Amino acid sequence: MRVAVVGTGVIGASWTTLFLAHGHEVVATDPAPGAEERFRAVLAEQGADPGAPEFTADLAAAVRDAGFVQENGPERPEAKDEIFAVLDAAAPPAAVLASSSSGIPPSRVQQACARHPERVLIGHPFNPPHLIPLVEVVPGERTGEDAVRAAMDFYTSLGKRPIRLRAELPGHIANRLQAALWREAYSLVDQGVATVADIDAAITHGPGLRWALIGPFLGQHLSGGAGGIAHVLEHLGPPMEDWWGTLGDPRLTPGLKEKIIAGVRDELGGSAEAAVSTERDALLHLLLDAKSRTDHL
Structure with missing residues (x-):
């Protein structure tokens, strides 16, 4: 074509x-x-x-x-x-x-x-x-x-x-999901709860590893044991609703922007951005190849 x-x-x-x-x-x-x-x-x-x-x-x-x-x-x-x-x-x-x-x-x-x-x-x-x-x-x-x-x-x-998609929404699906995560990440930085590097580590060494393989719904289902997602919603749903009520609502003030920029600079620690991108892409190739050889993922 x-x-x-x-x-x-x-x-x-x-x-x-x-x-x-x-x-x-x-x-x-x-x-x-x-x-x-x-x-x-x-x-x-x-x-x-x-x-x-x-x-x-x-x-x-x-x-x-x-x-x-x-x-x-x-x-x-x-x-x-x-x-x-x-x-x-x-x-x-x-x-x-x-x-x-x-x-x-x-x-x-x-x-x-x-x-x-x-x-x-x-x-x-x-x-x-x-x-x-x-x-x-x-x-x-x-x-x-x-x-x-x-x-x-x-x-x-x-x-x-x-x-x-069955409806038109600003940011479609994936960017809206990212925006929800970024919103809380920026809020945590703004509150001084953790550094930029620690927040990135919380994702890349935690849920991000699973998210590359299974999505949020299936991930919850598999974490629920024999009861699956029904058990999760019944027993962890109420605490999750409580967490929702405490999520931040940050604004990208000049001060917050500077915190984020400085945090990323510190996280890179002098590493060349091109080298980081090259390693990311190489690992993506390996991950995609591995996923292609599975029956369900």
């Missing part, structure tokens, strides 16, 4: 690496000065052939023969309007127009598409898309079922784990 990648920043380049790995023909487009050079350099860093995709600054030309379009432009409604007006006019009618937007509702994106709003949806990846399987597929008010099925099938063919 010919796939058009609109916007070649971090997310667009990562999508391209994935599309190329699965044998798709890719044409990429980005109007920013120097975008092509940066794009091809990132592809090389990610192990993809930097010369494989076509590149053009002409948005309409890029999508003219595409079977699927993955848009990764600026996270601003007015920017999406400009992009999707061109996509609507130039892309083949059967092409799905998927936006990687992490928060703009698909119904808002569809407003720019007078011809074929029924093929517009959100296909929100989790960063980096070429490694993390999750894709949140969010249809808008005018999205057709054919487009939803086509997107789910396409992402599945890439080895992704797409999930379909």
